[in-house]
Amino acid sequence: MHELPPGRRPCIAHRASRIAHRASRIAHRPSCASCISYSRYPCIAVSKKLCIAVSKTPCIDPSPPSIDLFHLLPPSIVIPRRFALLAAVAFSTAFSAAASPLHAQAIATTYRAAADSLIDAALKDSAAWNRLAKLTDTFGNRLSGSRSLENAIDWALAEMKKDGLENVRGEPAMVPHWVRGEESLALVSPRSAPLRMLGLGGSIATPKRGITAPVIVVGSFDELTSRAADAKGKIVLFDVPFTSYRETVAYRVGGASAAAKVGAVAALVRSVTPMSFRTPHTGNMRYDSTVAKIPTAAVTVEDALMMRRMLDRGDKVVVTLKMNARTLAPAPSRNVVAEVRGSEKPDEVVVISGHFDSWDVGQGAMDDGGGAVAAWEAVRLMKQLGLRPRRTVRVVLWTNEENGGAGGKAYRDAHRADVDKHLLAIESDNGVFKPRGVAFTGTDSATAVIREVARLLDRISAGGVAADGGGSDIEPLMTLGVPGMSPDVDESRYFWYHHTEADTMDKLDPHEVALCVATMAVMAYVVADMPAPLPHGSRPARPL
Numbered sequence: 001m002h003e004l005p006p007g008r009r010p011c012i013a014h015r016a017s018r019i020a021h022r023a024s025r026i027a028h029r030p031s032c033a034s035c036i037s038y039s040r041y042p043c044i045a046v047s048k049k050l051c052i053a054v055s056k057t058p059c060i061d062p063s064p065p066s067i068d069l070f071h072l073l074p075p076s077i078v079i080p081r082r083f084a085l086l087a088a089v090a091f092s093t094a095f096s097a098a099a100s101p102l103h104a105q106a107i108a109t110t111y112r113a114a115a116d117s118l119i120d121a122a123l124k125d126s127a128a129w130n131r132l133a134k135l136t137d138t139f140g141n142r143l144s145g146s147r148s149l150e151n152a153i154d155w156a157l158a159e160m161k162k163d164g165l166e167n168v169r170g171e172p173a174m175v176p177h178w179v180r181g182e183e184s185l186a187l188v189s190p191r192s193a194p195l196r197m198l199g200l201g202g203s204i205a206t207p208k209r210g211i212t213a214p215v216i217v218v219g220s221f222d223e224l225t226s227r228a229a230d231a232k233g234k235i236v237l238f239d240v241p242f243t244s245y246r247e248t249v250a251y252r253v254g255g256a257s258a259a260a261k262v263g264a265v266a267a268l269v270r271s272v273t274p275m276s277f278r279t280p281h282t283g284n285m286r287y288d289s290t291v292a293k294i295p296t297a298a299v300t301v302e303d304a305l306m307m308r309r310m311l312d313r314g315d316k317v318v319v320t321l322k323m324n325a326r327t328l329a330p331a332p333s334r335n336v337v338a339e340v341r342g343s344e345k346p347d348e349v350v351v352i353s354g355h356f357d358s359w360d361v362g363q364g365a366m367d368d369g370g371g372a373v374a375a376w377e378a379v380r381l382m383k384q385l386g387l388r389p390r391r392t393v394r395v396v397l398w399t400n401e402e403n404g405g406a407g408g409k410a411y412r413d414a415h416r417a418d419v420d421k422h423l424l425a426i427e428s429d430n431g432v433f434k435p436r437g438v439a440f441t442g443t444d445s446a447t448a449v450i451r452e453v454a455r456l457l458d459r460i461s462a463g464g465v466a467a468d469g470g471g472s473d474i475e476p477l478m479t480l481g482v483p484g485m486s487p488d489v490d491e492s493r494y495f496w497y498h499h500t501e502a503d504t505m506d507k508l509d510p511h512e513v514a515l516c517v518a519t520m521a522v523m524a525y526v527v528a529d530m531p532a533p534l535p536h537g538s539r540p541a542r543p544l
């Protein structure tokens with residue numbers, strides 16, 4: 001990849017700057033890193049003016065094809081030191097702004113062919129969708145602590161070795177082990193009927209006979225506070241319409257403890273979704289350690305609305321909740337890790353990832369088998385196409401995103417000494433639907449570079465760069481300053497199926513999955529190969 005194209009060789013200015021760079025022993029400064037790159041790249045149009053200005057030597061030189069002249073030059077090449085320093089200063093000025101038009105044009109020119117080859121390879125068939133189908137049909141859903149997750153991890157490690165990926169390994173993480181057990185919810189009054197429900201991850205069990213109690217319905221935490229006296233001894237139903245996931249999920253996560261604070265005996269939460277076919281949505285919850293733990297479960301939107309109507313009419317609503325959930329001792333699991341090693345700076349890393357665990361319902365196809373397989377496929381395509389970037393691209397299939405985040409934390413702890421060498425962490429966990437581009441969290445100068453890289457995705461209408469990229473598994477790295485990115489996809493259907501029995505392969509379109517693969521592959525490859533390292537600097541991505 002780093003050979004010079006036919007008929008071109010580095011110009012004098014580039015060589016000079018490289019030598020000055022060595023002489024001053026200032027390595028890897030962004031302003032100089034461009035020089036390093038361009039010394040290995042053709043003197044393309046962007047640098048022509050500068051080369052002529054500095055050295056009076058034309059950039060384009062009909063040298064023999066594919067010879068990197070710089071590397072044939074003896075270190076003692078006779079270039080006066082003063083001239084060399086001058087050249088270095090000139091280059092520093094020209095390339096100091098990472099997003100300068102010169103730099104932008106250089107990215108587009110230098111990486112067009114590689115980007116196109118990754119896009120073409122991703123779109124030529126349904127390989128990613130097929131691999132995802134194999135994963136989900138063979139192993140089903142993959143909750144932390146389950147045999148199915150560990151079997152799927154063993155399979156992925158074996159397949160990655162077959163793919164020819166390097167340093168394939170499972171990196172250990174201890175994960176929470178919650179088991180749903182038998183569970184049910186039944187309407188007792190004003191009529192008898194079974195209700196669809198899913199216990200929330202982390203919930204305690206009910207007594208064996210269940211909890212039978214009257215229901216009160218509230219639409220917000222504030223309403224619960226104002227009706228605190230009514231809630232004592234009751235089952236609180238949080239009937240909160242979906243606004244955004246980030247906002248509405250607060251009731252799933254914190255509803256049980258809020259209800260316990262006012263003396264409730266159990267909490268039910270309207271499923272966090274904008275669309276329902278009477279499908280309950282599970283998900284994680286957390287207990288506040290200062291109040292009693294009470295059992296908690298999700299009900300369907302339809303049943304929440306029905307109970308509200310009954311109560312509004314003055315009916316007394318009574319239900320029986322039975323849950324046999326257990327929290328066992330933490331279990332050993334692994335992050336699946338594999339690499340395409342960098343050709344020049346293998347210690348510097350771009351992480352590309354999705355989480356391999358899922359909830360214990362459906363197939364975990366969309367959340368997040370799709371993201372994990374898309375990241376894996378992106379790296380496989382680099383390997384298949386012989387695209388070896390300067391720095392390492394490391395695919396990580398995280399364990400335990402859903403109910404603990406132990407995989408992301410274990411990775412941060414194991415690689416803490418190398419965090420500064422992580423240039424970028426990418427995570428796909430919003431579904432592998434049609435991408436508009438990427439979302440990115442980083443400094444302004446890094447964002448400007450990412451905008452230019454993303455233009456390589458314009459041909460598949462995925463060249464946009466939005467704010468607030470990230471994901472919960474890469475958040476531990478982002479908190480330490482690693483820029484974070486996620487594909488910016490059409491999420492309009494994501495929360496319809498999220499954490500439900502309906503999260504299955506048929507909801508995913510092979511072409512859209514392939515577009516996600518292409519988007520992740522191009523971003524990861526170019527950032528890993530760019531001459532200048534992406535500037536560090538980030539902030540926490542998003543709350544749970």
Ligand SMILES: [Zn+2]
Nearest residue numbers: 367368401429
């Ligand atoms: Zn997820």
